[in-house]
Amino acid sequence: MKVTDKDVAYVADLANLELTEEERARMLRDLNSILEYVERLSELETGKVAPMAQVSDRYGVDESRQGSDRFAYAIREDVKDGLRASLPHDVAMKNAPDTDGTFFEVPKVIER
Amino acid sequence: MPSELTIDGVRSAIAERQTTAIALAQDFYTRIRKEDSEIGAFLTLCEERALVQAERIDRMAAQGKPLPPLAGVPVAIKDVMVTRGVRTTAGSKILDNFIPPYDCTAVARLEAAGAVILGKLNCDEFAMGSSTENSAYGAVHNPRDKSRVPGGSSGGSAAAVAAEMAVATLGSDTGGSIRQPASFCGVVGLKPTYGRVSRYGLIAFASSLDHIGPFAKTVKEVALMLRTIAGRDPMDSTSAAVPVPDYVAELEKPVRGLKVGVAKEYFGSGLDPEVRAAVEAAIQKLAELGCEVVPVSLPHTEYAIPTYYIVATAEASANLARYDGVRYGFRATAGSLSQDNLSQMYRLTRDGGFGMEVKRRIMLGTYVLSAGYYDAYYLKAQKVRTLLTRDFDEAFKKVDVIAAPTCPTPAFRLGEKVNDPLAMYLADIYTVTANLAGIPGISVPCGENHEKLPIGLQLFAKHFDEATLLRVAQCV
Numbered sequence: 001m002k003v004t005d006k007d008v009a010y011v012a013d014l015a016n017l018e019l020t021e022e023e024r025a026r027m028l029r030d031l032n033s034i035l036e037y038v039e040r041l042s043e044l045e046t047g048k049v050a051p052m053a054q055v056s057d058r059y060g061v062d063e064s065r066q067g068s069d070r071f072a073y074a075i076r077e078d079v080k081d082g083l084r085a086s087l088p089h090d091v092a093m094k095n096a097p098d099t100d101g102t103f104f105e106v107p108k109v110i111e112r
Numbered sequence: 113m114p115s116e117l118t119i120d121g122v123r124s125a126i127a128e129r130q131t132t133a134i135a136l137a138q139d140f141y142t143r144i145r146k147e148d149s150e151i152g153a154f155l156t157l158c159e160e161r162a163l164v165q166a167e168r169i170d171r172m173a174a175q176g177k178p179l180p181p182l183a184g185v186p187v188a189i190k191d192v193m194v195t196r197g198v199r200t201t202a203g204s205k206i207l208d209n210f211i212p213p214y215d216c217t218a219v220a221r222l223e224a225a226g227a228v229i230l231g232k233l234n235c236d237e238f239a240m241g242s243s244t245e246n247s248a249y250g251a252v253h254n255p256r257d258k259s260r261v262p263g264g265s266s267g268g269s270a271a272a273v274a275a276e277m278a279v280a281t282l283g284s285d286t287g288g289s290i291r292q293p294a295s296f297c298g299v300v301g302l303k304p305t306y307g308r309v310s311r312y313g314l315i316a317f318a319s320s321l322d323h324i325g326p327f328a329k330t331v332k333e334v335a336l337m338l339r340t341i342a343g344r345d346p347m348d349s350t351s352a353a354v355p356v357p358d359y360v361a362e363l364e365k366p367v368r369g370l371k372v373g374v375a376k377e378y379f380g381s382g383l384d385p386e387v388r389a390a391v392e393a394a395i396q397k398l399a400e401l402g403c404e405v406v407p408v409s410l411p412h413t414e415y416a417i418p419t420y421y422i423v424a425t426a427e428a429s430a431n432l433a434r435y436d437g438v439r440y441g442f443r444a445t446a447g448s449l450s451q452d453n454l455s456q457m458y459r460l461t462r463d464g465g466f467g468m469e470v471k472r473r474i475m476l477g478t479y480v481l482s483a484g485y486y487d488a489y490y491l492k493a494q495k496v497r498t499l500l501t502r503d504f505d506e507a508f509k510k511v512d513v514i515a516a517p518t519c520p521t522p523a524f525r526l527g528e529k530v531n532d533p534l535a536m537y538l539a540d541i542y543t544v545t546a547n548l549a550g551i552p553g554i555s556v557p558c559g560e561n562h563e564k565l566p567i568g569l570q571l572f573a574k575h576f577d578e579a580t581l582l583r584v585a586q587c588v
Contacts, residue, residue: 003479015429015478016436017471018459026468027475030533034476037534038418041492044499051494052501054320055306055550056350058575091213095440104438107445107452 003031119185119333126173126184133166133184137228140186144277152252153268155191157231158198165228183226188278190269191232192239194313202315203237203247206435206442206465216313218324218341225340233268237467239284239317241265242539245530246469260523263293270297273327280328280337286321287420288543291555295518295568298557301327302334305576306550307352310345318427321547331586335359354576362579367587368402373511377413384521390559390567391517394588401587408507412499420544422480422493429477437461501549508574513584518555518568552578556585
């Protein structure tokens with residue numbers, strides 16, 4: 001067992017999940033079984049291999065440029081006129097579970 | 113109903129005034145109401161929106177105007193793509209009451225091309241699953257054998273086409289979620305190149321692996337759907353500014369002389385003998401049509417599933433952090449706003465809104481990204497992703513397409529793998545590689561087993577070479 005009860009509680013806390021006792025027990029079992037399977041990646045020597053975060057670095061990249069300038073395809077020209085209108089306030093708030101019409105309402109954040 | 117329920121058949125029947133788009137949409141709704149109670153493919157029907165669009169098409173036909181390429185074609189959309197004014201759940205309780213204020217680009221492009229959107233299709237919650245049993249709204253049954261799963265996560269999209277409740281559908285594919293259900297339901301399903309189709313309005317699961325793609329009964333219809341939805345979209349910075357060829361016209365070119373790669377890594381232990389036989393027969397058929405079959409090697413294939421489940425869950429844990437009960441969707445509270453605290457509200461909302469598989473993946477993804485484990489898991493997986501992609505780069509120096517099974521087995525039974533997440537993950541063993549490398553992949557029917565269950569042949573091609581992929585697929 002690699003993952004312990006304590007790890008499950010810690011990770012659930014990071015992920016903003018509470019989980020029932022039964023769910024925690026299942027997580028402990030499932031995470032260990034999946035991580036054990038994943039362990040086989042350590043068989044591979046990857047010391048000199050560059051990590052790949054996404055596929056888009058493989059096309060449209062301008063190799064003559066440096067840093068984020070390489071990804072010119074992803075950057076649009078500044079728009080001075082004719083900006084796309086954003087959603088009207090009332091439309092954006094329509095799905096809110098709780099709103100006073102101007103703001104999203106949430107439980108108290110600061111105790112005093 | 114037109115004699116031929118294909119995209120072209122529908123369009124010409126409307127153009128020649130044999131039927132109307134409205135009558136056709138109503139026929140499909142009648143059929144859905146009759147058939148879908150036993151299948152469970154649809155979550156939401158949007159009749160009002162459909163009939164407005166159908167009326168617009170009928171007006172054009174009545175005025176003798178040229179009809180757009182998908183005029184009057186009844187389509188349906190996986191419920192992970194947002195639709196303005198039409199409930200979009202992602203198969204989750206946490207979005208049970210969510211009415212999006214805008215349209216997904218792919219959906220808008222279908223509608224602009226004349227398609228009539230009938231409704232939204234069932235899927236695994238947030239597209240996490242391989243059987244469509246993880247939906248908060250009940251499982252989908254395979255139309256070919258209702259005791260079996262339709263595959264997943266786009267099970268509703270595959271089942272709707274197989275049961276003729278839509279002529280074509282859209283699905284999403286993060287690790288095989290289009291190709292695997294296409295294979296299980298005996299239809300054609302395409303995952304395009306990463307960046308070929310805009311992801312704007314696709315509810316994010318794993319952003320570097322998510323793709324939108326079409327389902328239909330024939331390769332030609334899939335080509336037509338792709339031509340409609342493909343191309344640069346300013347709303348998605350990862351959508352590529354690569355020209356969109358006429359995929360339908362490209363189908364006319366001959367396949368003679370094309371090189372078809374076969375990798376032994378896709379024919380190892382665990383492959384059902386009947387699936388192997390059907391796939392090998394399909395490859396033999398391509399050889400008889402003048403393709404040259406060439407052995408290739410994809411040596412890191414066995415590491416694809418572990419790599420995928422680290423990368424996908426890590427991205428998912430970040431993407432799903434947005435569901436907190438504040439701006440939209442479900443909110444759970446212990447008492448009144450004044451009694452609760454914020455952190456408690458987040459937890460109760462996420463605990464009550466997400467299903468078990470989603471929680472499992474959020475937990476795994478949070479774990480592999482957490483302090484002390486990042487290098488060992490997430491960074492390691494990103495490096496192996498490079499190796500897996502290089503495998504394909506090397507292979508495609510020698511061949512035009514690669515042929516493989518889509519899945520190791522035909523459709524399994526409902527409930528068979530539901531309690532064993534690892535066994536379920538292994539159903540994606542032949543499909544996740546294309547998502548990690550970003551190359552296009554398609555599943556086409558290539559036969560049946562002794563129980564009449566469909567078997568799919570999978571083909572891969574180079575980045576942005578869907579034209580060749582579709583051309584070869586059409587010959588199967």
